[in-house]
Amino acid sequence: MIKNISNLGDAGLYCDFGKEVNKDTNSMVIKYFKSLQKTKIDGINNLTPSYNKLIISFDLNKTDYKSLKNKIENVEIDLFENLSKEKIKIPVCCEENFSLDIKRLSEKLKLDREKIYENFFNNEYFCYMTGFIAGMPFLGDLDEKIRLKRLETPRVKVPKGSIGITEQFTNIYSSESPGGWNIIGNTPFNIFDSSKENKPNLISPGDTVVFERITIDEYKKLYG
Amino acid sequence: MNTKNFMDKNYLHIIRSGINSTFQDSGRKNLNHIGIPISGAMDNRNFLLANKIAGNEINMQVIEFAYQGPLLKYFGEKISAVITGDVNFKIKKNQNHIKGECYNCFTLESGDELDILSTNKSVYGYLAISGEFDLEYQWRSCSTNTKAIIGANKGKRLKTNQKINISRINKDLSNLKLNYINTKIEQIRVIKGTNFDYFSDQGKKNFFEKSFKVSKLSDRMGMRLEGLTIENIKDPNITSEGLMKGVVQVPPDGNPIIMLSDHGTIGGYPKIGVIISADYDKLVQIPSGSKIKFSNIELKDAETLFKLYEMETQNLISQIK
Numbered sequence: 001m002i003k004n005i006s007n008l009g010d011a012g013l014y015c016d017f018g019k020e021v022n023k024d025t026n027s028m029v030i031k032y033f034k035s036l037q038k039t040k041i042d043g044i045n046n047l048t049p050s051y052n053k054l055i056i057s058f059d060l061n062k063t064d065y066k067s068l069k070n071k072i073e074n075v076e077i078d079l080f081e082n083l084s085k086e087k088i089k090i091p092v093c094c095e096e097n098f099s100l101d102i103k104r105l106s107e108k109l110k111l112d113r114e115k116i117y118e119n120f121f122n123n124e125y126f127c128y129m130t131g132f133i134a135g136m137p138f139l140g141d142l143d144e145k146i147r148l149k150r151l152e153t154p155r156v157k158v159p160k161g162s163i164g165i166t167e168q169f170t171n172i173y174s175s176e177s178p179g180g181w182n183i184i185g186n187t188p189f190n191i192f193d194s195s196k197e198n199k200p201n202l203i204s205p206g207d208t209v210v211f212e213r214i215t216i217d218e219y220k221k222l223y224g
Numbered sequence: 225m226n227t228k229n230f231m232d233k234n235y236l237h238i239i240r241s242g243i244n245s246t247f248q249d250s251g252r253k254n255l256n257h258i259g260i261p262i263s264g265a266m267d268n269r270n271f272l273l274a275n276k277i278a279g280n281e282i283n284m285q286v287i288e289f290a291y292q293g294p295l296l297k298y299f300g301e302k303i304s305a306v307i308t309g310d311v312n313f314k315i316k317k318n319q320n321h322i323k324g325e326c327y328n329c330f331t332l333e334s335g336d337e338l339d340i341l342s343t344n345k346s347v348y349g350y351l352a353i354s355g356e357f358d359l360e361y362q363w364r365s366c367s368t369n370t371k372a373i374i375g376a377n378k379g380k381r382l383k384t385n386q387k388i389n390i391s392r393i394n395k396d397l398s399n400l401k402l403n404y405i406n407t408k409i410e411q412i413r414v415i416k417g418t419n420f421d422y423f424s425d426q427g428k429k430n431f432f433e434k435s436f437k438v439s440k441l442s443d444r445m446g447m448r449l450e451g452l453t454i455e456n457i458k459d460p461n462i463t464s465e466g467l468m469k470g471v472v473q474v475p476p477d478g479n480p481i482i483m484l485s486d487h488g489t490i491g492g493y494p495k496i497g498v499i500i501s502a503d504y505d506k507l508v509q510i511p512s513g514s515k516i517k518f519s520n521i522e523l524k525d526a527e528t529l530f531k532l533y534e535m536e537t538q539n540l541i542s543q544i545k
Contacts, residue, residue: 009498048466055466
């Protein structure tokens with residue numbers, strides 16, 4: 001449930017679901033998001049779900065903080081709705097040219113490169129949210145042995161398709177973008193396709209992702 | 225419909241593209257959850273006025289330009305057009321150079337050139353034609369988002385030498401005008417953000433008492449500020465969460481960044497404040513190198529100020545003759 005609603009500026013609602021970042025809290029955020037999407041409350045411009053928050057921006061010409069807060073507090077949430085649990089396989093190539101930060105990871109974590117890959121590929125990841133750039137999935141949780149902070153100086157350009165890890169999370173750069181995550185590989189899959197208006201993103205919140213290691217030859221074959 | 229169809233016969237040829245010229249309308253809503261921001265015209269009032277004066281529906285596409293606009297040559301049937309903002313421009317008819325007047329419809333005939341030279345002590349200007357461009361739509365909006373590469377013109381800025389087709393010309397040539405002078409302000413009002421308590425007393429004081437300089441690195445995504453740094457005493461990061469336009473984030477270096485219409489949808493820096501809706505149009509018009517100052521107001525006052533802003537906009541619309 002929402003723990004607290006406050007205002008974010010004069011045209012935003014900040015719904016806080018609690019401090020923890022875990023599947024239970026996040027599933028609640030996603031359920032609220034889906035129910036509100038269906039309810040279609042007049043004046044809402046955007047619903048932005050994240051790990052443990054839901055930010056709602058609205059049109060001040062149509063509603064205001066007080067009345068929208070009241071509506072959100074009284075909206076019926078389908079708590080028993082089963083979230084989509086699609087399992088998506090993402091092929092990843094860890095060639096030297098793709099695995100930009102494996103050396104740094106290996107040194108900082110004091111772990112052999114192959115041990116890092118083995119750990120990474122032997123896990124399943126839950127999609128908490130998508131965003132920052134179009135279609136980018138935020139997935140978790142990494143095994144504690146391979147958690148590391150962001151780069152001290154973020155890269156100006158992270159190549160499209162890069163698989164990044166930081167702390168308990170892993171993500172996929174759906175397009176070239178600045179970023180500070182530790183890059184360990186690259187996928188030939190198109191994670192975001194703007195020509196598919198109904199479902200442009202390959203991975204949605206609630207989905208499970210499994211990474212599969214592929215060779216450079218397989219990568220080249222799969223790449224468009 | 226009161227229109228003529230001359231597909232491909234009426235078009236603009238871009239001789240010079242300008243610095244950041246894009247097609248914009250009111251943007252695309254309800255896509256933040258997949259990482260697509262609202263986009264749309266940066267200065268909403270000038271966007272609305274452009275369409276109203278051109279005799280269009282209020283959400284018709286316009287060409288938005290920053291600092292320096294395009295130089296365009298028109299081919300086709302006589303058409304009317306208007307430029308809004310504080311813009312210095314010329315219309316070249318044969319050998320005659322006519323100085324343009326903002327908020328005042330002018331006509332273009334085949335062979336005429338429109339030279340949008342510069343915005344005066346402001347950033348954005350708008351060109352609306354009395355009619356419709358032939359553009360692709362994505363999620364019911366033509367707004368070009370160059371970062372996500374979506375919207376009209378294949379998600380790209382206008383390029384030199386390209387051709388823009390006009391799919392429809394309004395039957396009645398608009399000759400409407402409005403007497404209006406854009407007011408410029410450097411005082412921007414802000415509501416405290418959800419992480420206001422992350423900053424030191426001195427940092428909070430600096431934020432509301434000192435002026436900041438708008439950095440050259442500002443664009444449609446965000447406005448970066450330079451000045452006294454805002455010291456964080458709690459944590460330079462927060463758990464990543466949603467963003468919206470107007471949010472002021474402070475990254476670890478202490479220099480605030482204001483989220484603008486093409487912002488990233490999720491961010492992990494503490495939010496010190498949010499620009500009030502009534503001041504957003506004025507904010508985006510503050511050019512790089514200029515000073516900006518923030519003052520703190522409460523939600524109730526911001527809501528009242530927005531009502532006044534809306535009344536003022538409606539009042540301006542009613543004065544268009």
